[in-house]
Structures are given as C-alpha cells and as structure tokens.
Amino acid sequence: MYIPVEGFMYPNEVELQWSVLIVLYPFITGLVAGAFILASLERVFRVEAVKPTYRLALLTALAFLLVAPLPLQLHLGHPERSFEMYLTPHRSSAMAMFGFVYLWYLMAVLLLEIWLDYRRDIVVKSQTSTGIMRFIYRVLTLGSNVISERSLRIDERLGYFITLIGIPSAFLLHGYVGFIFGSVKANPWWSSPLMPIVFIFSAMVSGIAAVMLLYMITTRLRGKEIDIRCLDKIAQYLMYTFVIDFSLEMLDLLQRIYEADESFRSLDFMVHTRLWTSQVIVQILLGTVTPIALLGLTQILKLTEKTRKRVYALAGCLTVMGIFAMRWNVVIGGQLFSKSFLGYTTYKMGFATREGLLTAIALMILPFGILWLLVKLLPPWPDASSISASGEFEQAEPVRSLV
Amino acid sequence: MEVTRRHLLLLLPAAAAAWKFVLAGTPEASPNYKLAEHWWEMLIDIPKCIGCGSCVRACAQENDVPEGYYRTWIERYHVADYQIERPEVESPDGGKQGFPPDESSGKNFFVPKLCNHCADSPCTQVCPVGATFISPDGVVLVDKSYCLGCRYCVQACPYGCRFINPKTHTAEKCTLCYHRITKGLTTACCEVCPTGARQLADLKNPKDPIHEFLRTHSVQVLKPHMATGAKVFYDGMDGSVR
Amino acid sequence: MFKDIEHLIRLATVMAIAVVAFLVLRAGVVPRSFGQYGHYRGAAMGEIAARPIAFAGHDLCETCHSDVADQKRQGKHVVVACEACHGALAKHADDPASLTPAKLDTTVLCARCHEANSAKPKWFPQVVTADHSGGIACDTCHQPHRPKIETKPETESKAEGKK
Numbered sequence: 001m002y003i004p005v006e007g008f009m010y011p012n013e014v015e016l017q018w019s020v021l022i023v024l025y026p027f028i029t030g031l032v033a034g035a036f037i038l039a040s041l042e043r044v045f046r047v048e049a050v051k052p053t054y055r056l057a058l059l060t061a062l063a064f065l066l067v068a069p070l071p072l073q074l075h076l077g078h079p080e081r082s083f084e085m086y087l088t089p090h091r092s093s094a095m096a097m098f099g100f101v102y103l104w105y106l107m108a109v110l111l112l113e114i115w116l117d118y119r120r121d122i123v124v125k126s127q128t129s130t131g132i133m134r135f136i137y138r139v140l141t142l143g144s145n146v147i148s149e150r151s152l153r154i155d156e157r158l159g160y161f162i163t164l165i166g167i168p169s170a171f172l173l174h175g176y177v178g179f180i181f182g183s184v185k186a187n188p189w190w191s192s193p194l195m196p197i198v199f200i201f202s203a204m205v206s207g208i209a210a211v212m213l214l215y216m217i218t219t220r221l222r223g224k225e226i227d228i229r230c231l232d233k234i235a236q237y238l239m240y241t242f243v244i245d246f247s248l249e250m251l252d253l254l255q256r257i258y259e260a261d262e263s264f265r266s267l268d269f270m271v272h273t274r275l276w277t278s279q280v281i282v283q284i285l286l287g288t289v290t291p292i293a294l295l296g297l298t299q300i301l302k303l304t305e306k307t308r309k310r311v312y313a314l315a316g317c318l319t320v321m322g323i324f325a326m327r328w329n330v331v332i333g334g335q336l337f338s339k340s341f342l343g344y345t346t347y348k349m350g351f352a353t354r355e356g357l358l359t360a361i362a363l364m365i366l367p368f369g370i371l372w373l374l375v376k377l378l379p380p381w382p383d384a385s386s387i388s389a390s391g392e393f394e395q396a397e398p399v400r401s402l403v
Numbered sequence: 404m405e406v407t408r409r410h411l412l413l414l415l416p417a418a419a420a421a422w423k424f425v426l427a428g429t430p431e432a433s434p435n436y437k438l439a440e441h442w443w444e445m446l447i448d449i450p451k452c453i454g455c456g457s458c459v460r461a462c463a464q465e466n467d468v469p470e471g472y473y474r475t476w477i478e479r480y481h482v483a484d485y486q487i488e489r490p491e492v493e494s495p496d497g498g499k500q501g502f503p504p505d506e507s508s509g510k511n512f513f514v515p516k517l518c519n520h521c522a523d524s525p526c527t528q529v530c531p532v533g534a535t536f537i538s539p540d541g542v543v544l545v546d547k548s549y550c551l552g553c554r555y556c557v558q559a560c561p562y563g564c565r566f567i568n569p570k571t572h573t574a575e576k577c578t579l580c581y582h583r584i585t586k587g588l589t590t591a592c593c594e595v596c597p598t599g600a601r602q603l604a605d606l607k608n609p610k611d612p613i614h615e616f617l618r619t620h621s622v623q624v625l626k627p628h629m630a631t632g633a634k635v636f637y638d639g640m641d642g643s644v645r
Numbered sequence: 646m647f648k649d650i651e652h653l654i655r656l657a658t659v660m661a662i663a664v665v666a667f668l669v670l671r672a673g674v675v676p677r678s679f680g681q682y683g684h685y686r687g688a689a690m691g692e693i694a695a696r697p698i699a700f701a702g703h704d705l706c707e708t709c710h711s712d713v714a715d716q717k718r719q720g721k722h723v724v725v726a727c728e729a730c731h732g733a734l735a736k737h738a739d740d741p742a743s744l745t746p747a748k749l750d751t752t753v754l755c756a757r758c759h760e761a762n763s764a765k766p767k768w769f770p771q772v773v774t775a776d777h778s779g780g781i782a783c784d785t786c787h788q789p790h791r792p793k794i795e796t797k798p799e800t801e802s803k804a805e806g807k808k
Contacts, residue, residue, distance in 0.1 A: 008478075008491075008492040008493060008494070009563075010476075010494075010516075010562070010563030011472075011473045011476050011494055011496075011497045011563075012472060012473055012557075012563050012564065012565065012566040013563045015566075017554040017557045017558060017567070018554060018558070072553075075553075075554075076551050076552050076553055077550070077551065077552015077553075077554075077567060077571075077572030077573055078550065078551050078552050078572060078573065081532075081549070081550075081551050082551060083674075084531075084532040084534075084549065084551065085531050085532055085551075086667070086671070087532075087671050087674055087675050088532055088533050088675055088679055088684070089531065089532070090530055090531055090532060090533045090684055091684075092528045092529075093528065093529050093530055093531040093532075093555070094529065095529065095531040095553065095555050096531035096532065098531070107660075112656075115656075119652065141652070142652060142655040142656060142659065143655060144651045144652035144655050146648065146649060146650075146651045146652055148648075148649050150649045151649040151650065151651075151652070154649060154650060154653070158653070180555075184525075184529075184558055184559055185525060185561070185629060186525060186558070186559055186560060186561035186629065187558065335558075338563075339561055339562070339563055340492065340563075340645045341645065342490070342492055342645075438682075438690075450766050451766065452766075453758055453762075453765045453766065453769050454762065454764055454765060455757045455758045456757070457729055457757070457758075461700060461728075461729075461733070464699050464700075464732075464733050465698070465699045465700055465733065466696075479764050480764070481764075501757050501760075502762060502764065504760060504761060504762050504763075504773075505762060505763055505764065506763050507763065511762075511763045511764035512764050512766075513764050513765075533679070533683075533684040533685040533686075534685070535685075536683055536684065536685035536689075537683075538682070538690055539682055539683075544689065544690065544693055546685060546686050546689035546692075546693075548686075548689070548692070549676075549685075549686055549689065578693055581690070581693045581694050581696075582693060582694050582695065582696035582697075582698060583698055583700075585694045586694075586698075588698065588700075588702045589702070591699065591700050591733075594700050594702055594703070594726050594728060594729075595700065595726055595728055595729040596729070597724065597725040597726075597729050597758055598724070598769070599724055
C-alpha cells in the first residue's frame with residue numbers, strides 16, 4: 001500500500017502503528033468513566049434530580065466497559081498472548097497496569113455495585129420467571145435468596161462504600177489512559193502532564209452527554225414522559241464539566257504556542273493542514289464551542305421545555321462527536337508527524353480489514369447491543385423495580401430511603 | 404585451495420572453538436562468552452561515511468529484515484549555510500541502494516542510524532510484559548515468542564528504530580547482531596563497512612581502542628535531551644542531525 | 646447472625662476461588678527462565694544468539710585466501726572486508742564446494758562506493774563514472790584487490806612533466 005509522505009520521515013515511521021481502533025479505546029473507556037461518575041452523583045453527592053438515570057448510567061458503563069478491551073485485542077499482533085499482561089506485568093510500563101485497573105474496575109466496582117443494587121430484583125425474578133431466564137437469575141443470586149430488610153440495608157451501605165471507591169477508580173481508569181499517552185517523552189504531541197486530567201474531564205463530558213442522550217431516547221422509546229428537571233440538571237453538569245475540560249485544553253494549547261519548543265513548528269503546521277478539519281473545525285468549533293454556547297443559552301434564556309429538549313439533544317450529539325474527534329486527534333495526530341520534525345505521513349484507514357472502518361463501526365454498535373440485553377435482564381427504569389413483586393417483597397421497597 | 408572444514412579448524416584454533424556454534428546456531432553462546440564481561444556500543448564516524456548502503460544491505464541479509472523496514476539505515480543531510488534547524492533530509496529505501504548523485508550547494512553529509520541500545524531505554528520501559536529488555540551485556544533485544552505486538556515500544560522510541568515485522572507481527576529492531584558478537588565476530592554492518600565508519604566496541608574491555616578514541620575526540624549521541632543513555636556514539640556530527 | 650450476609654459470603658468465596666485459580670495458573674504458565682536476569686525470559690538471549698550467521702568475517706576468509714589477503718595488503722583496499730564486495734559467504738566458508746561465489750560486475754560494484762556525490766567526504770576517491778570510464782568495466786584497468794594502476798616509469802615522468 002502506498003502511503004503519501006511529505007518531507008522526511010524516519011523510514012520505519014511511515015506506517016502508523018495505532019489505528020482507529022486505538023481511537024475507540026480511550027473514547028469507550030471515557031464513556032464508561034463519565035457514565036459512572038454521573039451515576040455516582042446521585043449516590044454520593046445526593047443529587048436527587050438525576051436519580052432517573054442512575055441505573056441506566058450504571059448499565060451503560062458496564063456495556064461499554066465490556067467492549068473496551070475488544071479494540072485492543074483486535075489491534076494486537078498476538079491477541080492470544082494478552083494474558084501475559086496478568087502473568088508477568090512489567091511494573092515500569094503504564095500499559096501493564098491496564099489489565100489490573102480494568103479488572104479492578106469491572107469486578108470490584110461496576111459489577112459489584114450493579115449486583116448489590118439489583119440483588120432484590122434478581123432474587124424476585126429468580127422465583128417468578130421461568131425457563132432459561134429463571135436459570136440465569138438463579139446463577140446471578142449465587143444461590144442466596146436472602147432479601148431480609150437487614151441484608152438489603154447492608155447491601156445499600158456496601159454499595160455506597162463501593163461508589164465512594166468507584167469514583168477514584170473511574171478517575172484512575174481513564175486518567176491512566178491519558179497517562180499512557182502523556183508519558184511518551186518521545187512524542188511531543190502526547191507528552192504532557194495535563195494529558196491525564198484532560199482525559200478525565202473529557203471522559204466525564206462524553207459520558208454525561210451519552211447518558212443524557214440515552215435517557216432521552218429510551219424514555220421516548222418506552223412512550224414515557226422525560227423528567228425535565230432531571231434533564232436540566234444533567235445538562236447543567238455537562239456544561240460545567242465541559243467548561244473545565246475546554247479550559248484545560250486551551251491551557252495546554254496556549255502553553256505550547258507560547259513556549260514554541262523544537263517541535264512547535266512541525267506540530268503547528270500539522271494542525272493547520274492535516275488536522276485542520278478534525279481538530280479545529282470538528283473538535284474545537286463544532287464539538288466544543290458550539291455545545292458550550294448552546295448549553296449556556298439554556299441557562300441564560302427562558303426557553304420552553306420543548307426547545308430545551310431539542311437544544312440538549314443537539315448539544316449532546318455535538319459533544320459526543322467532539323470528544324470522539326478529540327480522541328482521534330490525540331491518537332492519530334500524534335503519529336502523523338515525524339519524530340525528526342521534518343515531515344508528515346498519512347493515515348489510510350482500511351475498510352473491511354481487521355483494523356478497518358467496518359470493525360470500528362461494529363465495535364461502536366456492539367455496546368448498544370449489550371446494553372439492550374442488560375436492560376432486558378436488569379430493567380433500569382424506576383417504575384420497573386416494583387413490578388412483579390408479590391406480597392412479601394413489597395415491604396423491602398422503602399429500604400433505599402432508610403440509608 | 405581444496406580446504407575442508409577439518410583443515411580450517413586446524414588452521415584457526417582460536418576460531419575453531421566457536422565455529423561450530425557460529426554456524427550451527429546452537430542455543431548456547433560460544434563457550435567462552437560471559438554476559439557480565441561485556442557492555443556493547445557502537446561508534447559512528449560520520450566523516451568516514453560514504454553512503455554506499457553496504458551496511459543496510461548486509462543487515463537485511465544477515466537478519467532477514469523484511470522489505471520496506473530497516474534495522475539500520477542511512478540519511479543524507481543537506482544544510483544550507485546557517486540553517487541547522489532546517490536541514491533537508493532524505494533516505495530513499497533507507498539508503499539500501501546508495502544515493503543518487505547530487506551536486507547541490509551547502510553542506511552535505513551522510514548519517515548512518517541504528518538502534519542506540521540505550522542504557523535507559525524508553526522502549527523497554529513501556530513494554531507491558533517484559534518482551535523487550537536490556538541484556539546484561541548492554542544490548543536491547545526483543546523476545547519475539549513473548550511479544551504481544553501492542554506497538555507501545557515503537558511509539559516510545561525517539562529514534563524510529565523499531566517496527567512491527569509483518570510476518571511475525573511482533574516488534575523488531577537491531578540486535579547488534581547478537582548472534583555474531585556473542586561468538587567473537589563483529590556485526591554484519593561493521594564487517595562490510597568499507598571505510599570503517601562503523602565500529603563495534605566493548606566498553607568493558609579495557610583493551611578496546613574505543614577508550615582512546617573517546618578520550619581524544621568530541622563525540623555526541625542523538626537527541627541527548629531525551630536522556631535515554633544512548634550507546635551509539637557519533638564522531639563529527641553536525642548540530643542539524645536529529 | 647451471618648444469615649443476612651449469606652450472599653456476601655458466597656460472593657467472597659467466588660472471588661477467593663478466582664484469585665486462587667489465577668495464582669495456580671500463573672505459577673504453571675510463566676516461562677521457567679522468566680526473571681533469571683531481569684523482568685524477561687532469560688532463555689530469549691540464547692534463542693536470539695542461536696541465529697545462524699550469513700557473513701563469515703574476513704578473518705576466516707583469509708585463512709584460506711591468504712594470496713588475496715597479501716595482494717590487498719599492498720593497496721588501499723586493505724580496509725575493505727572481503728564480503729563487502731563478494732557478499733555473505735558463511736556457507737562457502739563452511740563447505741567451499743557447496744557454494745561458489747558469483748563473478749562480480751565491477752561496473753555496478755565499484756560505483757556504489759566511488760560514484761561522485763557531494764555528500765561523500767572530500768578525502769574519499771570518487772569519480773563520475775560516465776566521464777571516467779564511459780561504461781567500460783572498472784577491472785579493465787584496475788585490479789580490484791589492489792586498485793592503484795601501476796604506472797610505468799616513462800608515463801610517470803610524463804605525468805610529472807605536466808605538473
């Protein structure tokens with residue numbers, strides 16, 4: 001395959017090492033971390049307004065977290081050797097810790113929190129459902145049907161504690177992804193102590209926007225009324241985090257422009273040519289400034305509910321697109337220039353190849369499929385939790401408010 | 404000229420001990436080789452490089468380097484007057500077939516490149532599983548039966564010395580001809596360099612002429628600000644080289 | 646007392662079993678030589694060193710071809726190793742009958758080093774082959790192992806006269 005090169009690249013640099021799949025990876029883990037942080041708002045910071053999205057956010061986080069390692073696996077030259085990361089993790093490698101951070105987050109935080117939160121529902125369903133579903137729910141109960149008031153209260157306390165651990169864990173999961181890039185001293189486009197922080201805030205932005213959109217879509221699909229108080233609150237949080245995220249990114253940019261070190265001329269040229277559309281137009285103008293302005297308008301102007309919903313939907317879509325563009329510009333942009341600062345290469349994305357566009361699209365659809373299954377298995381709707389509960393189970397309902 | 408291997412062994416007792424290991428490629432290094440007694444590096448004498456590409460060809464042949472990838476390569480620099488921050492550089496096919504004649508004005512010279520076998524190498528630092536490492540004798544190697552092919556090391560190398568072998572799907576790089584130097588031979592590139600622009604040296608060998616050379620010459624490493632502990636020393640290198 | 650946390654005990658048991666299973670698996674799967682010298686498979690060095698060589702090295706060539714070595718010693722090409730021109734010949738060194746080195750085309754070979762190029766160091770002898778020989782093979786005049794053309798006394802004096 002012929003790859004157009006401008007100027008001089010070291011001869012081994014012409015081919016890009018990390019493809020669109022590695023763009024997906026931080027995008028997906030970002031959604032996970034962001035969705036989880038939104039969920040914990042309700043639990044830890046007692047923001048009652050966003051309660052309708054609590055369980056949906058948790059399931060969204062789980063659906064995306066299950067998909068997160070797939071682009072990495074598909075990208076590896078030897079996926080069958082990936083377990084070596086658990087067997088002989090290299091302590092000095094930022095990447096080696098990924099396996100452990102991922103497992104910790106999946107097993108100790110997300111699955112546990114969901115399990116504790118849903119346990120009453122699971123036990124009820126293991127007794128009311130039939131066939132294969134009954135078997136699945138029975139396995140999920142781990143063979144214990146204890147849902148006494150005290151046991152549920154213990155679950156609630158434990159769940160609260162896990163959420164407390166979960167917030168720094170979510171930061172770790174994604175901040176650490178930022179560190180994988182930020183710690184590469186050979187690459188001035190990546191090497192920045194701000195990278196993990198920028199990644200965390202952009203993760204929160206994308207996760208909050210995604211859950212907001214999912215909440216709007218699922219509520220509409222179910223023919224229910226959107227809780228506008230909840231939506232207003234989410235949009236408000238989205239705007240605040242976005243402003244912080246944007247400030248951090250601009251700080252990074254300003255520092256680079258003012259310092260203008262040896263790499264600046266090369267990177268500046270790249271931003272003005274190869275990255276102009278994806279960075280300046282899509283990421284900054286359409287994906288950041290526009291949604292912040294739109295969200296700002298809803299705070300200033302007194303808009304009708306209908307208009308607000310539309311503005312939120314538009315801002316949400318632009319935000320998710322903008323954050324995806326940000327991941328693209330970091331991962332792909334960081335490989336387009338030569339480490340000699342004398343030339344540029346081109347990224348040619350395959351179509352139906354292992355690391356091609358088709359795979360990327362499939363990987364982006366997959367979490368929604370998983371989410372659909374999870375929603376079927378563990379309905380997250382507030383109105384669904386009390387259904388199918390017969391007599392003795394109903395008394396457990398007020399437990400949540402006890403804590 | 405009818406010489407059998409038996410004759411050869413008689414002729415050359417010193418090499419004889421190593422020869423059967425040399426050719427058969429048995430897993431043991433030659434019997435006299437001790438890991439702790441060597442610390443390998445290379446010296447590149449830029450004013451001696453004629454850009455013939457012999458090293459690049461020999462490397463490819465000795466190590467079966469795939470087409471389009473380079474464990475060593477040569478760059479041609481053009482520096483106009485004072486413009487050391489904006490050199491023009493080219494390396495057609497890594498300089499494997501030499502360089503076309505060019506009579507442009509300014510300062511022109513060749514720079515051979517290879518893995519710097521850094522003592523504090525960023526590539527081994529980032530390897531998640533320990534598939535690449537610095538051997539006790541100072542050579543950065545890749546364990547191709549353990550490498551995941553995650554490519555993090557390729558990103559981490561400031562010098563562009565690593566690539567992914569399209570056949571094995573694992574990281575690959577210069578081994579400093581580890582299969583040769585452990586048997587008393589020099590590297591393939593140093594063997595064929597017609598002007599002696601490349602010299603393998605052993606810093607732990609007090610008799611190695613490298614010590615005298617380093618004492619009497621101004622040498623540099625590539626990108627010293629990267630602080631990688633690079634062990635390929637360049638003599639007579641221009642400030643424009645990166 | 647434990648009745649209300651029965652499910653948590655079960656969960657802890659499942660997790661403990663998973664951790665133990667991992668540790669057992671790890672002990673069995675990690676390569677034996679891992680960690681012998683550092684955080685890597687010690688055996689890898691031996692495997693890399695086991696690669697068969699392609700270039701025999703000029704010391705070995707000279708044990709048989711001492712006549713050529715003597716000839717080279719009289720000229721500037723003494724510094725050029727045999728395989729720089731003749732190519733990798735470890736197979737030939739091992740069993741001379743198995744591989745006979747190909748005859749070299751000096752029109753191509755010599756130009757690789759001696760074709761004029763502004764980036765080549767000034768001290769290095771270089772010619773524009775088109776002007777210098779007009780496509781005639783270099784070994785018509787030069788003897789590659791000892792390239793300097795031996796001039797007869799009369800031509801030598803002529804050349805001096807020109808100066």
